[in-house]
Amino acid sequence: MAIMGTFAFEEDFLAAAKNLTSSGFDNISLLSPLPLEEAQEVLGLGKSPVRHYSLAGAIFGAISGFAMAVATSLVFILPTGGRAIITIPPFLIITYEMTILFGVLFTLVGFHFISGLPAWSDRPYLSSASVDKFVVVVEGADGEQAARAETIIRDAGADEVRHVEDGQ
């Protein structure tokens, strides 16, 4: 059982969100057509752990990149141009590129883990949320809880409130 409140105005939407959190609803999601700093603050989202992934990727890339270059020259001991077998400067360039490559890839992976995407299962959603409506979704609330949530949302000035079964 989930309750969805649709707002036309950003300010009302945020107000509703605040009230809900302050009155102890923790399982709420705030759908908006554009990123809203305030909404994220309401949910108390601080620094995203994505950055750890980026760092890990970069480090991994750097090491593997350099390792690959050195390994190659040691496996194929083919002297070229009188240079050393292990020639640092060119290998640093390879390292550099690999650092970035894996940094990006890991960040991508990180994004998916943290945001929980892809998630194609049908979750409470209103298509207008991608246009101009702001939607508050309160999940796992039932009976008296639900009623409270609904009132809070209505008070905040929702255009409409609807009840949807979870996992529909």
Added chain:
Amino acid sequence: MSTIVEKLRQYSKPGYYDKFDYHWTMTIDLDRCTGCEACVVACQAENNLPIVGEERFAENREIKWIRIERYWEGEYPDIKMGFIPMLCQQCDDAPCETACPVYATYHNQDGLNTQIYNRCIGTRTCAVYCPYEVRYFNWFTYTWDEPLEQQLNPDVTVREKGVMEKCTFCIQRIRIAKDNAKDDNRRRVRDGEVVPACVQSCPTEALVFGNSNDPEAKVSKMMKSPRGYKVLEELHTTPSIVYLTKVQS
């Protein structure tokens, strides 16, 4: 463990990690060279260089592993002509080698700068990097008018379109000489036992070829001549070909 470390240390030093048995070297005495171009034909015959035809020459796409460059000095009547045979200098610090992304050209045990045709993907970077412009690219797959192909040397590959090629110091001859040396249990090839086609043909004996690791070899003696110099020395490609200047009287 220590050996590994020490190998790594060794490998991170420039230069070659191993003392070669051979360092094939050529000296070219410009005081003997008459520019007759016997060497050019000798090379063409030995190394299956294509007959490219008039249009290709017009397009500057001829293939001549060794060519004679000519430079005038002065004006009529006090004018002099200087010939200089130009072929792959088999540089020890060859700019072309580092350029190849697929190791198609590298430095072999005899100090030769070798081109592996079937590894080449035709980026042509080596030719751009070569200051001596002695690398030649197969813009097309060349054919021979029957029965001229019967002359082709079976010891040398015919190159296909899209690969780079260049002077090899007649490596096929070197290989045969080495095999012979091996057969009669000599560690090294005797001096003068093997010479490239150009050296062999030179009517004035201007070209001398040999192993400069062997101080007794004729080439080692020639290299010591006060007239000796290397072309474009300032680029520090450390060529394996030493020229002896023409004496100006």
Added chain:
Amino acid sequence: MFDHGQPSYADVNKDIISTMLETGPKYWTLLGITVSVAGICFFMPWFYQLIVGVGAAGMNRNAVWGSYLSNFIFWIGLSHSGTLLSAVLHITNSPWRKAIYRSAEAMTLFSLMTAAMFVMVHLGRVWFVHWSFPIPNQMGLWPNFRSPLMFDVMAITTYLTASSIFIYMGSVPDFAAVRDASTGLRRRLYTIFSFGWRGTAREWHTLGWAYTFFAVFVIPLAVSVHSIVSWDFALSAVPGFHHTIFAPYFVTGAIYSGTAGIVTVMYCLRKFLNFERYIGQVHLDSLGKLLITLSLIWTYINILELFSTWYGGTSFELEALSFKLTGFYAPLYWEMLLFCAFVPLLMLFKKIRWSWNKMLVISILINIGMLTERFIIVATSQPRKFLPGAFGYYVPSWIEFSITVGSFAIFATLFLIFIKWVPAISLYEVKETLRPLRRDA
């Protein structure tokens, strides 16, 4: 910010998504043209060249590198428009970026692809190109990481990967919007594209962070890519190539031509997708200012290059210099200076900076200039190396010209396909620039 009054959130969705859903005959004819030009001018000559050999092009002993490589540099350069620009502006969060960055990044992606095509065309034995990638194979072949060309391979593959991820992640919320606006197969497709994006605060938050990191990675990458391309030349001893200035020279040139490219694309988007409402004077003006700055830097570096060559004073360098300034290709050189150094100065006048048509002309001239610049670098240095006996010159063959033309068609084709699959303007970021509606409003 908005020349024609502020649109509502709904308008934004309608205006932008409609350009994807409603496809008129004009689009199809345009697409038809670009596709056939690409086929006839690019692929047919290329296949011919594959059969006879690279000799089909005009390159010769004196210049084994030709227009294929100069085009390669040009397209790589063009690619610096998007990712770099959008990333930099994202981090410095300048609002005017938001309307244009999507298509700018698309440019990046597609010009990179075009550039990659030119590598293929350039190679003597393209059917073995996979040997230049670190792919384990039965022959035990493995690339030589000491080679500047390997730097290229690594850099460009990384760049391609990174910028495609960059543009895709930036578009995920918009894919969701398209999903919601469409039905049937398209809806199902975009459900997949959008990963089932709902636009929850958490999703926005994660995306924001990830996106910033992408940007952070992409900026140094973009810089390194063109530096590395320049090193293909600068690492050789060839007079005219062997300059320490080359890396900044190339990078500046790249951003320069890229930015000019954006102006051109903006113009087209405005014209053909009626985005007048979103792409306005402010964008044009800021781009114009950026272009002036870049042109000045570019000119400065050019002068530096000439100077250091002259100061080098060796017979080699001086010959290369005189050949560039007075030799076979001198007219091209001066044309380049005119288009890239002098014409852009016109943008100092607001009148010109604010006129779309004038800016279009200037931006195109700049890119013509840059195209010739790349060509001059390749074509004037090689034929004048160290041994005068091997001096010569190089003239592109008609096949090279045709392939050059075809490459633009390829780019256009990709772009046309793009605007039908991805919102050419970022919906949510435009919305960010709109004043939020208030009850009292």
Added chain:
Amino acid sequence: MAAIAGPAINKMSKISRRDLLQFIGAGGVGVAGGILYGEGVQRNVEFLIPQVVPPEDYSPGVATWYNTVCNQCSAGCGISVRIREGKAKKIEGNPVHPVSQGRLCARGQAGLNVLYNPDRIRTPLQNAAQRGSGNYAEISWDEALTTLGSRIGRLKIEGKAGRVRLLTGRTRGHLDELFAQFMGLLGSEHYQQYDFTYPAAIRAANRISFGVDQLPYYDIKHADFLLSFGADYLGTWLSPVHHSLAYGHLRQGRQGRRGKTVQIEPRMSLSGAAADEWIAARPGTEGLLALGIAHALVNAGNYLGSDRDEWSIALEAYSPSTVSAETDVSEESIVRLATEFSAPGTSLAIAGGATAAGTNAVASVVAVNALNYLAGNLGQRGGVIFNSDPAFSATAGSRQAGLRGMLDLVEAMEAGDVEVLLVHDTNPVYALPENVRFRRAMENVPLIVALSSFHDETTAMADFILPTNTYLESWGDDVPDPGVGFPVASISQPVVAKLYDTLAVGDIILLLARRIGGELPIRLHWATMEEFIKERWREEYELRSAAGEDQDFEAFWRASLEAGVWGQPGAATGDESVPSSSSMIASITDPVSKFAGSESDYPFVLHPYLTATFTDGRGANLPWLQELPDPMTSVVYGSWAELNPVTADELGIREGDILEVESPAGSIRVPALIFPAIRPGVIAIPIGQGHSAYGRYASDRGVNPIHIVATQVDDQSGDLAWAATRVRIKRTGERLRIIKTDGVTRTLGRQILGPKNDHA
């Protein structure tokens, strides 16, 4: 390879073992796309061993080397041919042969192009349409020989054998003897040779000066000072390879002694480029210059012979001052040359090229001979050494027709006195001036038979073409002329099985003799040329074995075959006896060439020159030589006319402007080339191109300057004075790109030829 340890080598072997895998790999790639697939796979199948070092399991086949004689020019170098799987792969000099000593010139090595030339005639041919149409029908040998045999036989019976004529190129050794016998037995004294390059003047001059009718051995090798009057001894003169060897030795072969060379010629040749001093005397006055030097030499009292007074009288008229005015060579340099020439140490003067091809040719060479005499170079090491003892039959030279002989032949043909003309290995239609009208004269000959391996301008007129083996497929022998100072004879033997239905010239003659009948078959009883040669060698051997040779002939024969040459290095190096000077003094005449065409109408002197590659045009059908950049100009494929830059500026001529070069005898159109080392007022055009029918590589390419040479005879030698024609040039306004491999021919101050501070 395993002999040398080391990772790099292991890698190399790995690479080679990868071939099949690579094929598979490429196949995998191919699946990606049609054309790439095709390319990837096909190429790899075709070149399964395409790499710089052959794979381990591929052991280099063993090549066999056969020694024989080069026939590409008349130097008679010994060559070794490398044979693999029955195919000739490479030609190199024969190390034991005294002429080539293991070295070989470009032309000699291009002999393989002769053997494997796509344009070779593969079966006997009979003219199917009217002459010159080049329209031939194939016939069998039997048919051809029977027809000819009966035709000639009838003439013989009718006693008209004199109406049969044999014209060959420079033929030496026992083939020459066979020809002579054949014609003799036939009853015709008309066996002549025509070779444009034959140094008739030198021979005649030696007869006059020294009373020896031969080409002496010029010992350049040991000379300290070499004075060459127009002789391009490194490119085309007499024996280039041998001279090159000598030159190398002269320059750097002796510790602390570097010989000096001076070249006197209007246009710088290879030898001129090599010389320390290049003097462009006024064309046609080189002989005069020689006399001037002689005068200075005698006056300076550097000649101490008893007959010095006679000399000074004879040379009175040629004081340096007068000579200087005539030759445009400064007085002091004449005197200097005289001193240097008579300075201690060996000196040598030689004459050739244009100097020996004027109307004054013999007189000039005589003058040069005088120089050698006065400096005491005769019979000396590093001087002129007479080949006292040729191995055998060095008489061939005396059959040289020269221009006079050819004019007689033309006359005879026009008068209808020639019934049958046998032509072999000579191309007079090409190598004679057009207004000799040789070609037109041939039309009056009822039956022309060409014995040749290739179609050329002369065979185009033949009714029958009998295809001959190339020199690499035939038996023969040769005595190098000039010799090397001691008796030498070389054997030439087939090195490969003949490629086509062809026969060696000797065998054709023998077969023909059989068909003709009469006493010919009895006297010429040998089945094959090989048999004939062998018998002759046996006779020679027995003759000489009296002079203390003591192995049996078979052994000797085998040894000679193996070595490809027989010689007596120990033998006397010519007679030291200095010939009497009286005849020489008597023969000193004013050696100034008379040019055809007045200076006013024809302001330029035409200087046709032989090139090291094509000589008299013979080499033009060899692709390797067509693709060999000209040593002095780097031009490939085609002709050009060289002008001095100054002259060119005056006339506003740029490289590539097509000029009409017109002489009193005719005109040709040829592109101009600005050549810095040519005397102003001289136009130099290389000989060799301009063939109309000489195979795919030579035909319709360039021009033939011989055709516009005025037909002037040098009276004393009877030879063509091909360097005595004046021309005028006109710009046609058309242009033609001259194909050169050179870029810029100045060093631009780059130290390419060595550091500027030269070690002298």
